[in-house]
Amino acid sequence: MDWLTRFPHMDDDTLRNLKKGIDDAFRAFTRAYGDSIEAFFDPLQFLLVESERLLTRTPWPVILLAIALIAWLASRNWRIVTGCIATLLLIGYFDMWEDTMKTISMIFVCTVLSIVIGIPVGIAMSRSDRLQSGINPVLDVMQTMPSFVYLIPVVMLLGIGKVPGLIAVVIYALPPMIRLTNLGIRLVDRDVLEAADAFGSSGWQKLKDVQMPLALPTIMAGINQTIMMALAMVVIASMIGVQGLGQPVLRAISNQYFTLGIFNGLAIVGIAIVFDRITQAYGKRLQRHLEIVHG
Incomplete structure (x- = not known):
């Protein structure tokens, strides 16, 4: 038996x-x-180092003003702008400003890389059902694989440092960008596409002037999700040398420093809320604008 x-x-x-x-x-x-x-990956290292240097060496009032301006242009909402400023002032008051700037620089580079990779792949998927069927299982694996597992091959190939951590974060955060780009383009109204065809638009003109503008709110939701997932990887990426708010959290776990972990964890939450409110507000503004234009 x-x-x-x-x-x-x-x-x-x-x-x-x-x-x-x-x-x-x-x-x-x-x-x-x-x-x-x-x-x-040397150009990626250069971009990461320079963005970090820019944010950490720029005086804090300039950074605060720039983020407030971005929040206002994206949302046109004074409550969101005030919330962003208050969050960043609290982070600075509790002496987490430099780590926060390092984290923001990493998230910025990760988001740019995800957009550069994700939008073309999403466009290609939207044009081919066969390609979509082939890529979807890969995206499923990327999203469900335990995040620690990403670190093993990356560290073996590139060692410990900022770039390996960034690559691991991008692998984890990329799928929403691809999926939502694909979804946004596929959801464009067929009547609008037929009207574009009737006016003799080429495939490139149809993509540039019709599909991408109409899919933009959905693509913005993809950018939002990419940023949120990248922030979720901050602490794990700190295990292989990514500097920022994740390293104090990791140190707090190792040494049982309760307040250090809580304060830096709340700072990560604060950044996540700031990015989330700005990107969501911009997405809603785009949606309203498109409804007015096509309404």
């Missing part, structure tokens, strides 16, 4: 050899191509 209690599985030696073979092959690949892969 032993076969009823033990699930039939691969022979132990065979399984051990299989795992060892895969590990050895990945190590060999890392030794052979690791330097070339690192060189490929």
Whole structure:
């Protein structure tokens, strides 16, 4: 009756050899191509370092004014602007300003990278059902894989540092950008597309002048979700060298510093709320504008 209690599985030696073979092959690949892969990501390292330097070295009143201006242009709502300013003032008052700027710089680069990758992939998916069927399982794996698992291959290839952490964050945060770009373009009214065809629009003109503008509110929701997921990875990415608010949280966990962890955790929540309110307000404004234009 032993076969009823033990699930039939691969022979132990065979399984051990299989795992060892895969590990050895990945190590060999890392030794052979690791330097070339690192060189490929040098521009990303430059962008990350320069954005961090800009935010940490710019005087705080200038940063505060710039974020308030962005919040106003996006929302035209004084309550949102006041909330953003109050949140950032509290973060600075509790001596978390520099770590916050490092985190914002990382989120900025991650979001830009996700937009650059996600929008073209989403557009391609919207044009081909076969491509969508092929990419959807990949996105499912990216979204459901435990975030710690992303760190293993990235660290083996690139070591400890900002770029490996950024890549892990992008892998985790990219799927909403792709999915919502695809969804937004697919939801464009067919009557509008037929009208564009009737006026003799080419495929590129139809995409640029009709589909992308109408899909923009949905794409903005994708950007919002990408930012939220990137912020959720901040603490985990700090384990492999990403500086910012995640490192004090990690230190608090290791040393049982309750207030250090709570304060920095609340700072991450504060940034998330600021980004969320700004992007949501801008998305709603776009939606209202499009309803007026096409209404």
